Amino acid sequence: MFKQNLHTHSLHCDGNDTVEEMVQEAISKNFDVLGFSGHGYCSIDDYSMPFDEMEKYIQDVRRVKEKYKDQISVYLGIEQDVLGMRFEKNDPFDYIIGSVHFAEVADQFIAVDMDKKTTEKIVELCGDFLTFAKVYYDEVKKIANMDEVDIVGHIDLLTKFNEDESFICFDDPEYLGLAKECIDALIAADKIFEVNTGAIARGYRKTPYPQKLLLEYINQKGGKILLNSDCHNRFKLDCGYKESLDLIKNCGFKSMMEFNGKKFISKDLEEFGC
Ligand SMILES: [Zn+2]
Ligand SMILES: [Zn+2]
Numbered sequence: 001m002f003k004q005n006l007h008t009h010s011l012h013c014d015g016n017d018t019v020e021e022m023v024q025e026a027i028s029k030n031f032d033v034l035g036f037s038g039h040g041y042c043s044i045d046d047y048s049m050p051f052d053e054m055e056k057y058i059q060d061v062r063r064v065k066e067k068y069k070d071q072i073s074v075y076l077g078i079e080q081d082v083l084g085m086r087f088e089k090n091d092p093f094d095y096i097i098g099s100v101h102f103a104e105v106a107d108q109f110i111a112v113d114m115d116k117k118t119t120e121k122i123v124e125l126c127g128d129f130l131t132f133a134k135v136y137y138d139e140v141k142k143i144a145n146m147d148e149v150d151i152v153g154h155i156d157l158l159t160k161f162n163e164d165e166s167f168i169c170f171d172d173p174e175y176l177g178l179a180k181e182c183i184d185a186l187i188a189a190d191k192i193f194e195v196n197t198g199a200i201a202r203g204y205r206k207t208p209y210p211q212k213l214l215l216e217y218i219n220q221k222g223g224k225i226l227l228n229s230d231c232h233n234r235f236k237l238d239c240g241y242k243e244s245l246d247l248i249k250n251c252g253f254k255s256m257m258e259f260n261g262k263k264f265i266s267k268d269l270e271e272f273g274c
Pocket of ligand 1: 154
């Protein structure tokens with residue numbers, strides 16, 4: 001069974017553990033591939049890596065990659081915010097995750113994944129949730145034009161606090177229309193979508209991003225996916241993996257993407273233990 005996680009955070013940004021502790025835990029959990037994706041520098045947040053920290057991060061990941069090379073494939077990635085510093089393809093990062101963490105409303109950049117109160121504030125400033133969704137998905141759509149980005153991070157992060165559907169029904173046709181338009185643009189640009197279990201690890205959601213109806217749509221449209229846990233705590237490295245693999249299979253997918261150090265290749269779902 002092939003096990004991979006390309007979306008993880010360490011003490012170099014807002015994670016809890018050293019890269020070495022994470023590698024050791026990944027080995028004990030039988031991972032084949034562990035990729036680090038520290039938050040690339042972004043001036044408007046307080047958790048991304050400043051320049052000097054980024055250099056330490058790069059050296060640290062290279063060190064553990066070499067040290068544990070006989071036990072696990074370790075890769076150096078970065079999570080680039082649409083509003084943050086942009087990186088070059090393959091220099092020095094093996095892969096790049098493109099994410100949106102902020103919405104620009106009323107001339108302010110507000111985090112979309114902070115807490116329920118903050119999401120309520122965004123909705124209030126926007127007037128309604130659908131207007132917020134339009135602002136958010138227009139921002140995510142920009143990733144289609146970022147050639148350096150390989151993977152789209154947590155595509156429907158704006159629904160982090162919507163488990164009870166108090167902001168929007170997940171099957172709202174207008175909401176789905178906005179999300180699907182964004183997905184279409186990203187598929188046309190050949191981006192890979194991650195199935196991200198991060199909100200399950202934090203107890204906010206019972207299912208991963210993207211929500212089932214969007215995941216089914218990605219499959220119908222021939223989109224590519226992979227499974228990540230957006231891990232900030234080494235004990236959550238494979239949080240929600242089993243349930244998510246079932247969901248992925250139920251949505252009709254026959255394969256997921258594997259990163260082999262050079263490129264992303266398609267692998268049969270059975271090989272992931274489905
Ligand atoms: Zn993120
Ligand atoms: Zn992340």
